[in-house]
Amino acid sequence: MLGKLTLNAIPFDQPIPLIAGGLVFLVLIAVIAWVVIRGHLPYLWHEWITSVDHKRIGVMYTLLGLVMLLRGFIDAIMIRSQQALAFHAPGYLPPEHYDQVFSAHGTIMIFFAAMPLMIGLMNFAVPLQLGVRDVAFPTFNSTSFWLTATGALLVNLSLVIGEFSRAMWLPYPPLSEYRYSPDVGVDYYLWALQIAGVGTLLTGINFVTTILKIRAPGMSYLRMPVFCWTALAANLLIIAAFPVLTATLAMLLLDRYLGFHFFTNSGGGNMMMFVNLIWAWGHPEVYILVLPAFGIFSEVIATFSGKPLFGYRSMVAATMGICLISFLVWLHHFFTMGAGGDVNAVFGIATAIIAVPTGVKIFNWMFTMYGGRIRFTTPMLWALGFTVTFVIGGMTGVLVSVPPADFMVHNSLFLVAHFHNVIIGGVLFGAFAGVTYWFPKAFGFRLHEGWGKAAFWLSLAGFYITFVPLYAVGLLGMTRRLQTYDVAEWRPWVLAAGVGILVLCGALACQIMQFIVSIRQRELLRDLTGDPWNGRSLEWSTASPPPAFNFAVLPNVEGEEPYWEIKRRAIETQQLTAEPDYKPIEMPRNSPTGFITAFFCTITGFALIWHIWWMVGLGLFGAYVVFVWFAWRDREEHVIPAEDVAEADRARRRVRAQWLAQNEREEWLAAHAEVSEPA
Amino acid sequence: MTDERNADDEGNVGDVGPGFMEAADHSVRQGIQGYLMGFALAALLTVASFYVLHTTLIWGPGIVVMLGVLAVAQIGVHLVFFMHLTTAPDNTNNVLALAFGILIVVLIIGGSIWIMNRLDERLMPIEQTTGQTMQMP
Numbered sequence: 001m002l003g004k005l006t007l008n009a010i011p012f013d014q015p016i017p018l019i020a021g022g023l024v025f026l027v028l029i030a031v032i033a034w035v036v037i038r039g040h041l042p043y044l045w046h047e048w049i050t051s052v053d054h055k056r057i058g059v060m061y062t063l064l065g066l067v068m069l070l071r072g073f074i075d076a077i078m079i080r081s082q083q084a085l086a087f088h089a090p091g092y093l094p095p096e097h098y099d100q101v102f103s104a105h106g107t108i109m110i111f112f113a114a115m116p117l118m119i120g121l122m123n124f125a126v127p128l129q130l131g132v133r134d135v136a137f138p139t140f141n142s143t144s145f146w147l148t149a150t151g152a153l154l155v156n157l158s159l160v161i162g163e164f165s166r167a168m169w170l171p172y173p174p175l176s177e178y179r180y181s182p183d184v185g186v187d188y189y190l191w192a193l194q195i196a197g198v199g200t201l202l203t204g205i206n207f208v209t210t211i212l213k214i215r216a217p218g219m220s221y222l223r224m225p226v227f228c229w230t231a232l233a234a235n236l237l238i239i240a241a242f243p244v245l246t247a248t249l250a251m252l253l254l255d256r257y258l259g260f261h262f263f264t265n266s267g268g269g270n271m272m273m274f275v276n277l278i279w280a281w282g283h284p285e286v287y288i289l290v291l292p293a294f295g296i297f298s299e300v301i302a303t304f305s306g307k308p309l310f311g312y313r314s315m316v317a318a319t320m321g322i323c324l325i326s327f328l329v330w331l332h333h334f335f336t337m338g339a340g341g342d343v344n345a346v347f348g349i350a351t352a353i354i355a356v357p358t359g360v361k362i363f364n365w366m367f368t369m370y371g372g373r374i375r376f377t378t379p380m381l382w383a384l385g386f387t388v389t390f391v392i393g394g395m396t397g398v399l400v401s402v403p404p405a406d407f408m409v410h411n412s413l414f415l416v417a418h419f420h421n422v423i424i425g426g427v428l429f430g431a432f433a434g435v436t437y438w439f440p441k442a443f444g445f446r447l448h449e450g451w452g453k454a455a456f457w458l459s460l461a462g463f464y465i466t467f468v469p470l471y472a473v474g475l476l477g478m479t480r481r482l483q484t485y486d487v488a489e490w491r492p493w494v495l496a497a498g499v500g501i502l503v504l505c506g507a508l509a510c511q512i513m514q515f516i517v518s519i520r521q522r523e524l525l526r527d528l529t530g531d532p533w534n535g536r537s538l539e540w541s542t543a544s545p546p547p548a549f550n551f552a553v554l555p556n557v558e559g560e561e562p563y564w565e566i567k568r569r570a571i572e573t574q575q576l577t578a579e580p581d582y583k584p585i586e587m588p589r590n591s592p593t594g595f596i597t598a599f600f601c602t603i604t605g606f607a608l609i610w611h612i613w614w615m616v617g618l619g620l621f622g623a624y625v626v627f628v629w630f631a632w633r634d635r636e637e638h639v640i641p642a643e644d645v646a647e648a649d650r651a652r653r654r655v656r657a658q659w660l661a662q663n664e665r666e667e668w669l670a671a672h673a674e675v676s677e678p679a
Numbered sequence: 680m681t682d683e684r685n686a687d688d689e690g691n692v693g694d695v696g697p698g699f700m701e702a703a704d705h706s707v708r709q710g711i712q713g714y715l716m717g718f719a720l721a722a723l724l725t726v727a728s729f730y731v732l733h734t735t736l737i738w739g740p741g742i743v744v745m746l747g748v749l750a751v752a753q754i755g756v757h758l759v760f761f762m763h764l765t766t767a768p769d770n771t772n773n774v775l776a777l778a779f780g781i782l783i784v785v786l787i788i789g790g791s792i793w794i795m796n797r798l799d800e801r802l803m804p805i806e807q808t809t810g811q812t813m814q815m816p
Contacts, residue, residue, distance in 0.1 A: 212772050240783040276794055280787050327786050331794060339797045 003611035004184065009162045014097060020074075021160035050590040052138035053548055054127050057145050059442055061120025062435060064145075068152055069113040069428075073508060075105035077501055080466070084498035086484040087491050098483045099166035100185065104155065106169025107189060110285070111196060112152040114423065117431040118292045119148075119203055122231045125438055126207065128539035128546065129225045131216025131555045131562070136209040137202075138588040139630070144199040144206065146598030151196025154605050158188040162609070165189035168481070170278050171252065173263035173271040178256045184609050186256065190249050191605040197246050204238030207231055216538070218557035222316070225537045226309060229316050230295030233323040234288045240327070241284035248277040275334050283330040287322055290422070293430025294319070294361055297383045300433050301365050303533050304380040305372030308561055311364040318357035318364075325354045335406045344403040351401035355394060362387060377533070378452035382433035385460045389425030393418060396471070414474025417467045424463055432456075432511075440532045444544045445522040451514035458507035466500025469493040528655050536564040543652045549587055549640055552649035553580040571663055576656055582646040586637045593630040597623050717760025724753045 011017050035041055048056055078093060078101050085091045093101065127135055135141050158164040165185040167176040176186045211232045215224070224232075252274065254260040261267030263274045302309040309315060331339065331347035365387060374380065396418040400406045409415055432455075440446045473493035478485065485494075518525055531540040541563045542551055559565050570576055604619030606612075728749045731737055737745055758764040764773055 236779065240779070244787065270795070272798060273791075273795060276791050280791065324782075327783055328790075330790075337798060338801055339794050340801055343794055343797050 003613070005610040005612065010160060011163070016097065017159050024156070025160070046590065049595050050592040052142045052588050052590055054123050054135050054138065054141060055442065055546060057141050058120045058124030061116045061123055061145055064149055064152060065113050065117035065120055065431070068108050068116065071156070072105055072108040072113050075101050075108065077505070079105060080498050080501040083482065083494050088486050090484060093483070095483045096166060100164045102481055103165045103168055108155060110169065111193060112155060114289050114427050115200065116148060118234070118289055118427070121296065121431065121434040121438065122207060122292055124442060125539060126228055126231050127210065128542070128550060129228050129537050130211065130214065131219060131538045131551060131557060132214050133550050133585070134588060135206050136214055137206050139591045139593055140202050140206050142591065142594035143597055144202040146594040147199030147601060148196045150598045150602045150605065151192040153602060154188060154192040154195070157606070158185065162188065170282065173252065173274050174265065176252060177264055187609040190253055191608050194246060194249055195601050195605050197242055200238055201242045204235040204242065207235040208239060216555050216557050222313070223557055223560050226298035226312065226315050227292070227295035229319050230291040233319045234291040236323060237284045237288045237326065241281045241288070244277060245281040248274060248281065272337055275337065279330040279333040282333060284326045287326040289427045291319060291322065293427050296430045296434040296437065297365060297386055299537065300379045300383045300437050301368050303535050304375045304377055305369045307368055307372040308536070309364065310367035312560060314360055315364050318360045321357040322354060325350060329354055332401055332406070335403045336410045348401050348403045352398055355398050358394060362391060378447065378449055378456060379433040379437040381453060381456045382429045382436070385456060386425055386429040386433070389429070389463065390422060393421030393425050396421060409474060411479050412474040413470045413478045413480060416480050417470035417474055420467050437533070440527045441539055441544050441546070444527060445518065445525040446527055446532055448514050448518045448521065448525065451510050451517055455507050455510035455514055458503055458510055462500050462503030462507050465503055466497045469496040469500070529659050530652065530655070536561040538562050541566060543648070547648045549585045549645065552582060552645050570660055574660065576653060576660065579653070582642045582649065584642045585640045585645055587640060589636060589638050591630065593626055596626045600626065713760055717756055720756045720760070721753060724749050724756065
């Protein structure tokens with residue numbers, strides 16, 4: 001009746017996951033109880049859970065990413081503290097639990113922290129920057145989000161029911177085959193990723209369609225903000241790469257569930273094929289994460305330097321170049337497999353070449369800052385921290401792109417330090433820059449600068465104190481994923497990395513304080529203008545938070561920096577543009593389709609993991625019924641009357657008129673005279 | 680949504696999404712004509728590929744090549760008549776998407792075959808490494 005699921009699945013003998021899971025469960029119950037008792041449930045259901053508004057979905061994605069980042073960070077603390085204690089000693093984590101911790105850390109950080117953060121920021125900002133009202137397929141978008149949340153839920157469920165994978169963040173066979181991992185851990189991993197992967201693929205289709213087909217009048221490709229370009233490249237990569245992941249994991253599932261022999265040594269399979277295929281997805285995935293971050297830095301650096309982005313076209317070319325070359329380098333993840341010198345040489349050279357467009361971007365950002373009036377706000381600090389940190393990570397990357405050098409450090413902590421260097425310094429700093437940069441747009445008030453800056457400096461210091469020792473100890477020969485060790489020379493470095501993670505804990509505390517303090521002082525930090533940073537692209541031309549329809553009238557784009565042009569013209573002529581003729585706006589209706597589909601997918605996933613076949617049928621049937629029900633709905637849109645549109649826009653225009661009155665023409669022109677020219 | 684969402688590069692209104700082309704430019708009769716022509720061509724190519732298997736018209740070892748040619752022609756017929764891939768300017772995105780897709784497939788499949796073959800050449804036969812014969816399916 002319940003397949004493999006028995007009461008033994010709950011780890012009563014392991015206090016750490018049980019207490020952690022219990023605590024999370026209690027917090028969850030408390031939050032739900034608070035929501036129900038305070039009567040917030042209808043609001044939550046109508047305004048958020050069933051919302052198809054790209055801004056709301058973006059906020060939910062970002063929130064999911066931040067919560068899962070916390071979970072992944074707790075795993076990181078456990079790994080570092082275990083290694084700090086485990087010198088000539090067993091430490092406090094037994095091997096089978098430690099293996100779960102590092103597997104969960106990698107899986108969560110990539111799939112459920114970094115991906116939702118990047119997709120969330122794209123969701124929020126791309127339609128606003130393109131000057132349109134929503135993405136191409138709004139209900140699809142909601143479904144994407146809830147399927148991703150399903151994956152995250154399944155991974156967290158493994159904490160209390162059963163166990164998580166012990167086969168690393170990429171489950172290499174033969175360890176991940178049924179023979180060596182007969183428990184449900186790998187199945188949790190596989191089904192969580194398959195379901196979340198569908199959501200990610202839908203996102204990719206949605207955003208490519210949006211960017212290619214739906215843009216404000218006059219916004220040609222070469223007038224799109226760079227963030228839109230990087231989002232386009234990242235989503236093209238999603239469409240091209242995620243099916244490879246799905247197919248590879250599906251083959252492993254067939255091996256595990258139906259006794260196939262894709263990756264077994266017996267029966268003519270080849271386990272190296274898994275490594276090859278998973279990295280054919282895995283390397284583009286790196287760029288799926290970091291390209292949007294590059295886009296965020298481009299926006300942030302241009303805005304806070306008060307200058308147009310230097311070398312816009314070269315930035316676009318570099319982005320699309322990276323998009324293509326990222327499919328030519330995947331073998332560098334397994335140089336040591338033994339495919340031979342010629343294969344290694346080709347992929348090594350391709351890897352070194354991909355550093356060139358990235359270098360172009362770094363120089364473009366430097367020249368954007370050169371001669372600008374730089375405002376050192378929190379997002380700008382993240383961007384500056386990124387340029388330095390990412391260059392160091394890039395250089396160690398080019399170092400290991402040389403196959404003989406890679407043989408020396410393969411699977412050592414040097415490699416671990418390298419990819420944390422680029423992912424933390426690139427993706428995570430980018431996510432934090434994006435969150436602080438667009439937060440006032442999303443909620444109408446700024447984040448507290450003091451706590452934000454404290455979080456930045458502690459993150460930067462904590463990052464270096466943690467990972468520079470790992471570079472060193474990697475060169476001393478310490479391999480990854482060691483549960484215990486007995487080499488005395490490694491000890492001080494491992495302890496230093498432990499100190500680093502403590503500093504990062506301080507950074508985390510500052511991040512949380514930043515949100516708490518900002519929400520409590522929101523009246524002080526309120527931004528009424530909709531343009532708190534003196535921005536240059538279209539998202540700043542609407543109110544904060546933007547109305548559901550984003551723009552009362554779709555903007556007419558005449559240059560690369562449309563909003564900057566509008567502001568300049570307004571100040572030169574000392575008047576706003578004439579009031580437009582407001583028309584009623586059709587917007588997509590909210591729909592619970594995504595949420596209910598994801599609910600049934602959660603049931604299906606859980607049942608598949610535990611071999612409860614009748615429940616699999618139930619879940620699939622439910623999901624199909626939701627699809628049919630959605631396909632047969634006859635009202636898809638609701639109309640926002642012209643009066644409401646006019647009212648919202650007139651309020652915005654009043655604020656902008658005040659702003660105009662405060663900005664003396666000569667003063668503003670003088671302040672921006674030299675920086676509006678390319679330096 | 681409203682048609683202003685479908686503005687193209689030049690800001691022209693009325694560039695509808697792929698799949699809606701016929702509704703905009705052609706009558707129903709022309710549309711059906713196109714599908715029938717596509718069906719006839721596809722059927723012809725299918726019949727031809729069965730025919731070449733049993734014919735002496737083609738030199739034996741050349742049959743495989745001929746089948747490949749017919750398969751590619753079949754893909755072309757499907758793309759043009761059923762997927763409505765044309766060279767019209769409003770179809771640029773679709774053509775580029777197809778090109779990108781083909782490039783990625785060639786890179787991943789070609790790369791994988793190359794990598795795994797080179798690996799295979801450099802590995803000892805399994806019999807030698809394990810001292811036992813493996814069953815091949």
